Amino acid sequence: MEEWRFIDFGLVDIRDMMAMDEAILKGDEGNTFFFWTPKKSIILGFFQKAEVELNLPQCKDYTITRRISGGGIAFSDDRCRQINYGVVGTIDNDLFPLDIIESYKQVCGVLIDTLVHYGMNAAFRPINDVTVDNKKISGNAQTRWEGKLLQNGTLLLDFDIEEMLRISNIPREKFLDKKIASVREGLTWLDRELGEQRDMEEVKKVMKDKFEERFRVTLKTATLSKREKELTKSLLPKYYSPEWVYR
Numbered sequence: 001m002e003e004w005r006f007i008d009f010g011l012v013d014i015r016d017m018m019a020m021d022e023a024i025l026k027g028d029e030g031n032t033f034f035f036w037t038p039k040k041s042i043i044l045g046f047f048q049k050a051e052v053e054l055n056l057p058q059c060k061d062y063t064i065t066r067r068i069s070g071g072g073i074a075f076s077d078d079r080c081r082q083i084n085y086g087v088v089g090t091i092d093n094d095l096f097p098l099d100i101i102e103s104y105k106q107v108c109g110v111l112i113d114t115l116v117h118y119g120m121n122a123a124f125r126p127i128n129d130v131t132v133d134n135k136k137i138s139g140n141a142q143t144r145w146e147g148k149l150l151q152n153g154t155l156l157l158d159f160d161i162e163e164m165l166r167i168s169n170i171p172r173e174k175f176l177d178k179k180i181a182s183v184r185e186g187l188t189w190l191d192r193e194l195g196e197q198r199d200m201e202e203v204k205k206v207m208k209d210k211f212e213e214r215f216r217v218t219l220k221t222a223t224l225s226k227r228e229k230e231l232t233k234s235l236l237p238k239y240y241s242p243e244w245v246y247r
Helices: 014-026 102-117 160-165 172-178 190-194 200-215 226-240
Strands: 001-014 032-038 041-044 063-066 074-076 080-090 122-125 129-132 136-143 146-158 219-222
Touching: 001 014, 001 200, 014 032, 014 041, 014 063, 014 080, 014 136, 014 146, 014 226, 032 200, 063 226, 102 122, 102 129, 102 136, 102 146, 102 200, 160 219, 200 219
Parallel strands: 001 032, 001 219, 041 063
Antiparallel strands: 032 080, 041 074, 080 146, 122 129, 129 136, 136 146
16 A cells, blocks of 8 residues: 655644645655644635735734635634644546546545544535535635645634634625525534534544545655755745735
8 A cells, every 4th residue: 555644743833834835745755644733823815815804903913824725714713623634645637636626525525534434414515615514614725736736624623703703804795605694604613513522633533544545545654854844944934924924
């Protein structure tokens, strides 16, 4: 069985993580699956404008950066009950299809398999959401570079909706389009669905097992290569830069 690299970065500053994220995509180590837990933060999608998406005066105690992939805001409160993942792999017709939606569906299948393991009615909702009974529990984003794919996403174990609404400028039309009466009805999280709190390490272990099953690989724990560490160091100023964040 083919070996892929696995890294768990633990609790990290999202500016550092986004630099490592890009370094893994543009580095030299091949197919990689990784986890991280974000500190209190907001990650903007590549095409978003901070002043449009955020109530900036309410965001002063948040670390804010921007990622190289599209999609919407990734909001992390101080509960630190989110599992964030990344996948980097070579685009082909099997594991990572050229078709965007099919590639999202393949990687998001790991999240669906995990939620089904816990007895939930999980499904993929194009383009890039995973739902439980039509309530969003995972958002995902993707970018591509020189024949490789980078997909990031999050699985919510707990979530402070009131805090997200406090710091966001969310247009009502966004939810009317999806026939969702309110933000509160459109989101859910693992603890809420199960009626109890699950250990994060346990859920990560299930995700890791489901990844190996779906992709028919063995994940081998490793670290960043020397080249990736050098690339990360060179990328850090960008992710700490107001010009990048508020462009």
